[in-house]
Amino acid sequence: MLVEILLAGFGGQGVMSTGQLLAYAGMHEGLHVAWIPSYGPEMRGGTANCGVTLSDTEISSPLVTEPQVLIAMNQPSFEKYAGAVVPGGVILYNSALVKETGEYPEVLVVGVDANRMAEEIGNVRVAANVILGAYIGLSGVISVASAVEALKDVLPPHRRKLIPANREALERGAALGAGGGRAVG
Amino acid sequence: MLVEILLAGFGGQGVMSTGQLLAYAGMHEGLHVAWIPSYGPEMRGGTANCGVTLSDTEISSPLVTEPQVLIAMNQPSFEKYAGAVVPGGVILYNSALVKETGEYPEVLVVGVDANRMAEEIGNVRVAANVILGAYIGLSGVISVASAVEALKDVLPPHRRKLIPANREALERGAALGAGGGRAVG
Amino acid sequence: MSHLPRVLMKGNEAFGEGAVRAGCRHTFAYPITPQSELAHFLARRLPEIGGVFVQAESEVSAINMVFGAAAAGARVLTSSSSPGISLMQEGISYIAGARLPCVIVNVMRGGPGLGNIAPAQGDYFQAVKGGGHGDYCQIVLAPASVPEIIEMMILAFDLADRYRNPVMVVGDGVLGQMMEPVEIEPGETRTAPAKPWATDGQGDRPAPNIISSLNIVPEDNERFNLDLAVMYAEIRRGEQRCEEYRLDDAELVLVAFGTVARVAKAVVDRARRDGIRAGVIRPITLWPFPEDSVKRAAARADRFLVVEMSLGQMVEDVRLSVEGEKPVHFFGRPGGLVPTVREVCNEVKRITGVMPGAEDVPAATGVDR
Amino acid sequence: MSHLPRVLMKGNEAFGEGAVRAGCRHTFAYPITPQSELAHFLARRLPEIGGVFVQAESEVSAINMVFGAAAAGARVLTSSSSPGISLMQEGISYIAGARLPCVIVNVMRGGPGLGNIAPAQGDYFQAVKGGGHGDYCQIVLAPASVPEIIEMMILAFDLADRYRNPVMVVGDGVLGQMMEPVEIEPGETRTAPAKPWATDGQGDRPAPNIISSLNIVPEDNERFNLDLAVMYAEIRRGEQRCEEYRLDDAELVLVAFGTVARVAKAVVDRARRDGIRAGVIRPITLWPFPEDSVKRAAARADRFLVVEMSLGQMVEDVRLSVEGEKPVHFFGRPGGLVPTVREVCNEVKRITGVMPGAEDVPAATGVDR
Amino acid sequence: MGLVTFREERCKGCGLCVEFCPKKIIVLADHFNVLGFHPATATDLSRCTGCGICAWMCPDVVIEVDWNGGKPPGERGESPA
Amino acid sequence: MGLVTFREERCKGCGLCVEFCPKKIIVLADHFNVLGFHPATATDLSRCTGCGICAWMCPDVVIEVDWNGGKPPGERGESPA
Amino acid sequence: MPKTFQRPQALTDKPFHYCPGCTHGIIHRLVAEAVDQLAVRKKTVGVCPVGCAVFAYDYFNCDMIQAAHGRAPAVATGVKRVLPDRVVFTYQGDGDLAAIGTAEIVHAAARGEKITTIFVNNAIYGMTGGQMAPTTLLGQKTTTTPHGRDRETAGSPLRVAEMLSTIDGAVYVSRVSVHSPRHVRLAGRAIKKAFEVQLSGQGFSVVEVLSTCPTNWGLSPREALKWLGENMVPVFPLGEFRTPSAEEAIEC
Amino acid sequence: MPKTFQRPQALTDKPFHYCPGCTHGIIHRLVAEAVDQLAVRKKTVGVCPVGCAVFAYDYFNCDMIQAAHGRAPAVATGVKRVLPDRVVFTYQGDGDLAAIGTAEIVHAAARGEKITTIFVNNAIYGMTGGQMAPTTLLGQKTTTTPHGRDRETAGSPLRVAEMLSTIDGAVYVSRVSVHSPRHVRLAGRAIKKAFEVQLSGQGFSVVEVLSTCPTNWGLSPREALKWLGENMVPVFPLGEFRTPSAEEAIEC
Numbered sequence A, B: 001m002l003v004e005i006l007l008a009g010f011g012g013q014g015v016m017s018t019g020q021l022l023a024y025a026g027m028h029e030g031l032h033v034a035w036i037p038s039y040g041p042e043m044r045g046g047t048a049n050c051g052v053t054l055s056d057t058e059i060s061s062p063l064v065t066e067p068q069v070l071i072a073m074n075q076p077s078f079e080k081y082a083g084a085v086v087p088g089g090v091i092l093y094n095s096a097l098v099k100e101t102g103e104y105p106e107v108l109v110v111g112v113d114a115n116r117m118a119e120e121i122g123n124v125r126v127a128a129n130v131i132l133g134a135y136i137g138l139s140g141v142i143s144v145a146s147a148v149e150a151l152k153d154v155l156p157p158h159r160r161k162l163i164p165a166n167r168e169a170l171e172r173g174a175a176l177g178a179g180g181g182r183a184v185g
Numbered sequence C, D: 001m002s003h004l005p006r007v008l009m010k011g012n013e014a015f016g017e018g019a020v021r022a023g024c025r026h027t028f029a030y031p032i033t034p035q036s037e038l039a040h041f042l043a044r045r046l047p048e049i050g051g052v053f054v055q056a057e058s059e060v061s062a063i064n065m066v067f068g069a070a071a072a073g074a075r076v077l078t079s080s081s082s083p084g085i086s087l088m089q090e091g092i093s094y095i096a097g098a099r100l101p102c103v104i105v106n107v108m109r110g111g112p113g114l115g116n117i118a119p120a121q122g123d124y125f126q127a128v129k130g131g132g133h134g135d136y137c138q139i140v141l142a143p144a145s146v147p148e149i150i151e152m153m154i155l156a157f158d159l160a161d162r163y164r165n166p167v168m169v170v171g172d173g174v175l176g177q178m179m180e181p182v183e184i185e186p187g188e189t190r191t192a193p194a195k196p197w198a199t200d201g202q203g204d205r206p207a208p209n210i211i212s213s214l215n216i217v218p219e220d221n222e223r224f225n226l227d228l229a230v231m232y233a234e235i236r237r238g239e240q241r242c243e244e245y246r247l248d249d250a251e252l253v254l255v256a257f258g259t260v261a262r263v264a265k266a267v268v269d270r271a272r273r274d275g276i277r278a279g280v281i282r283p284i285t286l287w288p289f290p291e292d293s294v295k296r297a298a299a300r301a302d303r304f305l306v307v308e309m310s311l312g313q314m315v316e317d318v319r320l321s322v323e324g325e326k327p328v329h330f331f332g333r334p335g336g337l338v339p340t341v342r343e344v345c346n347e348v349k350r351i352t353g354v355m356p357g358a359e360d361v362p363a364a365t366g367v368d369r
Numbered sequence E, F: 001m002g003l004v005t006f007r008e009e010r011c012k013g014c015g016l017c018v019e020f021c022p023k024k025i026i027v028l029a030d031h032f033n034v035l036g037f038h039p040a041t042a043t044d045l046s047r048c049t050g051c052g053i054c055a056w057m058c059p060d061v062v063i064e065v066d067w068n069g070g071k072p073p074g075e076r077g078e079s080p081a
Numbered sequence G, H: 001m002p003k004t005f006q007r008p009q010a011l012t013d014k015p016f017h018y019c020p021g022c023t024h025g026i027i028h029r030l031v032a033e034a035v036d037q038l039a040v041r042k043k044t045v046g047v048c049p050v051g052c053a054v055f056a057y058d059y060f061n062c063d064m065i066q067a068a069h070g071r072a073p074a075v076a077t078g079v080k081r082v083l084p085d086r087v088v089f090t091y092q093g094d095g096d097l098a099a100i101g102t103a104e105i106v107h108a109a110a111r112g113e114k115i116t117t118i119f120v121n122n123a124i125y126g127m128t129g130g131q132m133a134p135t136t137l138l139g140q141k142t143t144t145t146p147h148g149r150d151r152e153t154a155g156s157p158l159r160v161a162e163m164l165s166t167i168d169g170a171v172y173v174s175r176v177s178v179h180s181p182r183h184v185r186l187a188g189r190a191i192k193k194a195f196e197v198q199l200s201g202q203g204f205s206v207v208e209v210l211s212t213c214p215t216n217w218g219l220s221p222r223e224a225l226k227w228l229g230e231n232m233v234p235v236f237p238l239g240e241f242r243t244p245s246a247e248e249a250i251e252c
């Protein structure tokens, strides 16, 4: 088993820590993991992407260049990376900010209204975790419990109060994802 | 014809410009010439040496490492370089500051009381030119007239008033040198 | 009690963690992407353990603070990325000339000039041939994973002290920014050997110590340089390090370091699935270059493929080792791009003729120097 | 009227005189021995002809003033010696990255560190392999006499403008400090070509110009680097320059540049008197290295002897050209000493076996890397 | 009377125009713009004095202000405050 | 009464001691020392007050000053001027 | 229809990449307005720093040069010495100018280089992720002073305008801020005056502009302006520290 | 027999290499005397510059480091941060400190580094052959200002003590001279005070000492002292520019 996941969005959408969350959760489940940012310019307002590799054998290249999974939090990210997803892969996107998706016949393309759901939860910054939850629900690559557990690793002590909102995001996303396929959108 | 001449002394004894004078004079006589300083540390009070090569063919290496001629203006210079003079060569030294000379059987060793003569001329700084004059007188490698002519090249316009003293140094030195050998000392 | 044997750590933090485990308590650095987390980590960590982090006003100043701290006898670190490392060249030459031990981290980025902040390996020549003036050499280590960064940092400090010479540890943006699991070690750290030469105040010594790189008399300076040469020869004999991966029966030898070596290993795995007997030499010491390993491989293998994130720099050292015995090919992505497994596989197929007739077509991004 | 067709000129002044004849009117420099006379000369000369000499507060500043003046379209010069050149490495990388033409003089001295002020060639690697970060190359010229310094300076400015690339002219303390006769040329000087890319104020241009070495998108930076690579390949093809001395029937080829090449020629003359058929390849361009000449020689000659005022740096480029075809020997005097004709002759005799049995005895100051 | 126009697609929703408009007629909209921000917009243009302070404080030069009749409140580049 | 001693072999004949000796008892000798300079020397030691100014102004620490009986003119490091 | 406010000509139409509420944008606009008002756009050459303003060459609608970190004053010197009749300015952050570029700014001032420097002091390294700058306030938390800048180990804020005003060649030195509309207006006037001083050929001119970094200060844009006014201004007093003798002072 | 004057212990017996009459020698002696008086020789680490004083490590009888040109304050910082209880000083010329080393001295001061700097201002680059320094006087002829320093092209003398005294971390800043016995005495007291400030742990201390360069000024040693007093002192006024609050001032 070797899964390469790409997460992409605006700086500030929490894409980086969501990727770390996934890596931590994988590590706790005994997988080999690597997390790697494709950090934008030395400046603000750019796009922020990261790649996560989960594998049950040692990871040679930690670079995610042929992702099976794309989590796209905004339109530019979708456009930039959708084409890179390998046949048989899946794209999950934030339908609040991705409006045009185009055709990817060999790929499962799933819209998640993550911004809206995050605002319902009360914190727009948990949107990325909604989509991660959806991916976990959809794929079962790791358990939701591991992801929730890993929130402690990713959130520094003084931000632990954000755990409940993030847990809710993961869980509600997972519930959506477990519904599978187009039903999510 | 290829002559390599080494001139050495304290910084401030005029060794460098005396060497340049010789090179200029050689150039005016149509010779190939090179002048090269063995400049001391980035500081004062060190020793100052230069080498002059005069040749009727193109000069390959301008470095004076096997001099035929040494002009030593002080004791340390004498000690440092006397041994480098090739057999058949000549050492001219400033007898005011060189007190111990040792034995150099295959080399002509000539003391010149240059400081005293320079003070008689009225400027202790022309001492090196007294010895250069002696060398010219002794060897005839170039003419005294060329050396005198070259004073114009070496002395910047605002120091031209020093020409008479320097001319006198060259001429009195040459007269001494023409006397030859040990008689000079 | 939920007790974690492992944490996910950024490469940049691992440089800092490794330094701490090596007993380094003094770091002088100036921020620069993509290595700033190293400074952030140590700015927090060092004061907690009685150490000192000073943010210098520039890289020029940082490397000279390192000079002073090393002269005072400390295990000392600085860190930067390409442009900042260029600014340190005078200082590094001075450190080598004064026989001082220190460790310098270069998390390389795309150049030349301001370039960008993407991963690159274009500073290989600067690191191994001597970017500063004069005839000095620095030991250069190139880890390829986050845990190995920690290991290499400890080795770096040990080598620096053993040889009284600067040691550079090079990474790239990928290595600096990626996270991998790292074992949490017990708290103990190494200590530096005694340094009787240090200028730490005369104290009870019979005479003052002097640290200087000035040898105004050329004969003295030549002697100093020849002594260095003897030491360098010793290092070249004794400190070559590399990883050999599936090399035993390899007809094609990929040579790559750092991040690219991981790509190369994945390529080898894939190529072998296609029946191409490939292997990897991963130089761990870039200087001394593992020429013995390359020479041994040159006796057996058919050809070499050097892969770098540059226009081709290490390839020269491979060629110097191979000495015309076997063809040495090159594939590079300069300016901030990491070669992908797929494109290196294509290059492998092209040069091994598995894609017949492709031999003479230059690869899109392969530059032949 | 006593009219002089020739004057005795110092090498350092010749660098300045050459720049003036090349049409350079702007110099930014910081004093350092053994090249200070260059600054003194131009500080006096440039204002007389409407030019500008600015004494910068450091070499870092000087090279960045050069950056600005080059961006503004001027033919511009800076000059220093080893430690100062190390400080310029970031700036030189920026200049290459911004595609700006300029000329940098390095009158090399003994290193590493403060070293001394004696003649040396220990900055060869720094000059030709890229002392700064990133994949750039600079053209490097190495004159060997005072008149040739003038010639090379003119060539340097022409090449810099032709390729929009920095050009370094290297000398050593001997070359900088020695005096040789130089022809006095008529007053006319060259002018630079038009530079429509210069940031000299938009004026009537339709759009502003931008000078930058920043390519934040890795793909853009890769493209930039590949374009550079194409240009470098063109330079390597077209601009190799060397002097071949008594090479036709040479069994032993000495390779040496600058001051040492003059020693090598004297050695060849003497060796031939002893019946040793020796010749010299004197690289005039150190980058691009005259590999074609060396390769041709490798086909005919029996062996090479590289002589340098260092622990052996150019010898690597000779080996890369010879590719194991013939033995490449090395003789060096590092740290500020100039090899003498006599000692190089001895080395020649040792390796050619004219002193039989001497082959295996290492020369006192020969360092085998 | 002033007329403020917003180049909505470049607004970053920083709220500085909202903060400094003396008439408090600017708000951040509910929707997201292409950059993912809630863009600023004027609620009651009739109350706008055309003072230009909003434009003056906007770090992204999102706002233009026209003066709709009469004399503008000040010289260009000199008007606010 | 003071006693000045000169380490003649390191005198550079700069003349600063000559210039500043309040008693004007220091002169430069006629002969050259090993460095090639005319070294400083005291002419009439009996007039020396031991004030130390000569040593104080000597850039080459050529001079030592002893105080030959009675109380020295000041504390070491504080005496002159 | 007369414009109260429109985009200055000396700005291109490219959107700024700065964070929401970052006052770099305001300062860019003020510089552009000064260039427009003096009608020198076509003979102006700007030099951008390394810092958040590194891409300023995309925003200023005149010839632009991107300089190495801290070296903009040296680069500007090179330009100005070749083209003495052009208007040359540098735009630099506090890391760029007050840390790595200290020597360059001091000596551009000492030489009386006829250039204008816009010095954006936001008390932090913005671009690289919020490290301490020489101008960081005591107690201010940054990524390299996680417990706040401590005088004992990290020293005290450097007051650049005061330092440069000891230098004869610096003929115009002032400090302004952009934390309120009134201060923005005064900042604009100071910047224009600095360019005028350059045009008059009297020497070096510099305006230190106190600016925000909401992102790295961890404050909202509004809070950031408030913090600037309340915390930075007392440490970095506003005013003109040096003016050409004949000039009248700007109220601050 | 009590000594009025003897060679300080903190000097080795090695003769100085300085030119005849060069006041570097006097300043060396004053530093050595301060070290002796405070009885700190065995815990002192000195840092020498690149400049005529580059060989100072041969003269000071304590641990010594030779630093890169201009970087002595950075090197000293490295030493002091490792060994906070040692006494660390730098000895630097005006090319070293006021040109290439500007950033290093300003930031050692800004950090309040607990080191002492002896700044020897002789208005010229001595070692490299008499080029202009940042402190060269207007009209002064040097090898790079052959017609005298011209304000228009080469700027005006940099007044380092004044500049550094704007920096909070610099707790003791004074300027002294050595052109007469009285000034030598005061210089000695200032140097001692600077070391005392370091020992008290209050911050950075620096003494600018006006010095001569007979060789490159083209003057005899006596003329050089006179020139210093008559020409340099008016441009570089003597005095204490900053003292720790509790301290009383030294008369200058």
Ligand SMILES: Cc1ncc(C[n+]2csc(CCOP(=O)(O)OP(=O)(O)O)c2C)c(N)n1
Residues within 6 Å of the ligand: A042, C030, C031, C032, C033, C059, C083, C084, C087, G049, G050, G051, G052, G053, G069, G092, G093, G094, G095, G096, G097, G120, G122, G124, G125, G126, G127, G128, G133, G213
């Ligand atoms: C030589 C060098 N050192 C360090 C850097 C990294 N760097 C980029 S911007 C910057 C500081 C930016 O801070 P500042 O100048 O205050 O500008 P701001 O982003 O706050 O506007 C640094 C350290 C670099 N690019 N080059």
Ligand SMILES: Cc1ncc(C[n+]2csc(CCOP(=O)(O)OP(=O)(O)O)c2C)c(N)n1
Residues within 6 Å of the ligand: B042, D030, D031, D032, D033, D059, D083, D084, D087, H049, H050, H051, H052, H053, H069, H092, H093, H094, H095, H096, H097, H120, H122, H124, H125, H126, H127, H128, H133, H213
């Ligand atoms: C990086 C570098 N640049 C330049 C030099 C050359 N250099 C040596 S000393 C010196 C200046 C000395 O002047 P100053 O500091 O005033 O000391 P002084 O000799 O006058 O006492 C210079 C420029 C150097 N050694 N290193």
Ligand code: SF4
Residues within 6 Å of the ligand: E002, E004, E020, E021, E022, E023, E024, E025, E026, E042, E047, E048, E049, E050, E051, E052, E053, E054, E055, E065
């Ligand atoms: S112009 Fe003035 S009143 Fe009108 S919206 Fe803007 S700030 Fe408010």
Ligand code: SF4
Residues within 6 Å of the ligand: E006, E010, E011, E012, E013, E014, E015, E016, E017, E018, E039, E040, E057, E058, E059, E060, E061, E062, E063, G021
């Ligand atoms: S100030 Fe500008 S960017 Fe900020 S909210 Fe208003 S219009 Fe938008």
Ligand code: SF4
Residues within 6 Å of the ligand: F002, F004, F020, F021, F022, F023, F024, F025, F026, F042, F047, F048, F049, F050, F051, F052, F053, F054, F055, F065
């Ligand atoms: S101690 Fe005083 S009186 Fe005696 S020689 Fe020296 S200066 Fe003159």
Ligand code: SF4
Residues within 6 Å of the ligand: F006, F010, F011, F012, F013, F014, F015, F016, F017, F018, F039, F040, F057, F058, F059, F060, F061, F062, F063, H021
């Ligand atoms: S001051 Fe010193 S060096 Fe000068 S003449 Fe007197 S004793 Fe000699």
Ligand code: SF4
Residues within 6 Å of the ligand: A044, G017, G018, G019, G021, G022, G023, G024, G052, G122, G126, G127, G212, G213, G214, G215, G216
């Ligand atoms: S990081 Fe700070 S200074 Fe940079 S753009 Fe963002 S808010 Fe502005």
Ligand code: SF4
Residues within 6 Å of the ligand: B044, H017, H018, H019, H021, H022, H023, H024, H052, H122, H126, H127, H212, H213, H214, H215, H216
């Ligand atoms: S050159 Fe000047 S500063 Fe240097 S030792 Fe000589 S007189 Fe003193």
Ligand SMILES: [Mg+2]
Residues within 6 Å of the ligand: G093, G094, G095, G120, G121, G122, G123, G124, G125, G126, G133
């Ligand atoms: Mg800033």
Ligand SMILES: [Mg+2]
Residues within 6 Å of the ligand: H093, H094, H095, H120, H121, H122, H123, H124, H125, H126, H133
């Ligand atoms: Mg000086």
